[in-house]
Amino acid sequence: MKTATPAMARAINDRLALDLLLARGPLTAPQLRDLTGLSRPTVSDLIERLRSAGLIEVTGESGKDRRGPNARLYGLVAERAHVAGVDIRWSGLSVTVADLAGREVGSAVHEPSDDLHAAIAEAVERAAGGRALQAVVLGSPGLVHPQTGALTSDSRVRGWRPGLPAELRRTLGVQVVLENEVNLAAIAEHRAGAAAGSADFVLLWLDDGVGGAVVLGGRLRRGVSGGAGEVGTLDLGLKEATFCAALEAKLTPAELAARIAKGVFTIVAVLDPGLVVLGGRTGRQGGDALAALVEEEVARRSPAPTRVRASTVEGNAVLQGAVLTALDLARDAVFG
Structure with a gap:
């Protein structure tokens, strides 16, 4: 030994x-x-x-x-290193820069652009305000391969192209890591949200689109190709439970909960995580009332006890998860 x-x-x-x-x-x-x-x-x-x-x-x-x-x-000495988190959406991108202690020191937003590389580089440099960065983490829709770090599905983000993270790495001269945006939201939820202290949970993301992230044994599970948690590809009736669809259909809280519960029941039957967190705009705006209705509906369907909670992460969960991930990288590099 x-x-x-x-x-x-x-x-x-x-x-x-x-x-x-x-x-x-x-x-x-x-x-x-x-x-x-x-x-x-x-x-x-x-x-x-x-x-x-x-x-x-x-x-x-x-x-x-x-x-x-x-x-x-x-x-x-919090100024010893700085990191950036980037949330890339169809509607544009947001950047937060933080010091080694995790305190926000700068931010920037950028409108959608056909030249996404230039938009990200400009927004990151503007948010950094001349500070040298140790790591940058990008959050984007789509499947990110766990080994290669490459996007293996169409993110549908304007201006995205293969090899973009590597191009940004050369432009910014810093480590750049790409991660699925819902996975990053799950990291924020696990560290400082409704899933804090829970080793197992699933984040069900209900926003303009549908997504999910799986945490088991305290670790984010990506799957072989990065597809773990991609419940949006299943016909679970969840598309009708997103924020925009629910508004258009004028669903009552009970009707919305019933549609969400259908998807949650399938997740519970396969993974039995014990906790499902409702994220995205639907989860946040529905709050505790919607989560309680979904929990009741799931309990009628499933013998596995399952808590359903609304996301409690304040602000942009994807951006916070990106910063937290970048901080992990920076602290390992700086602290040793």
């Missing part, structure tokens, strides 16, 4: 401390010792390493309201 080398042990300890600073904000050396269980000399060494690397800095002092020496507070 292999044992950790001193260098590996230092890297593990450094990452543990950095993750704690990300999660909890500035901490003192004694707090780091308590939270990590590491010895005083080990914590002192890692603090010096991280300060020398420009990853942490002194942000203040703790204990100013008591007698005795104050303890220094150490915080993450």
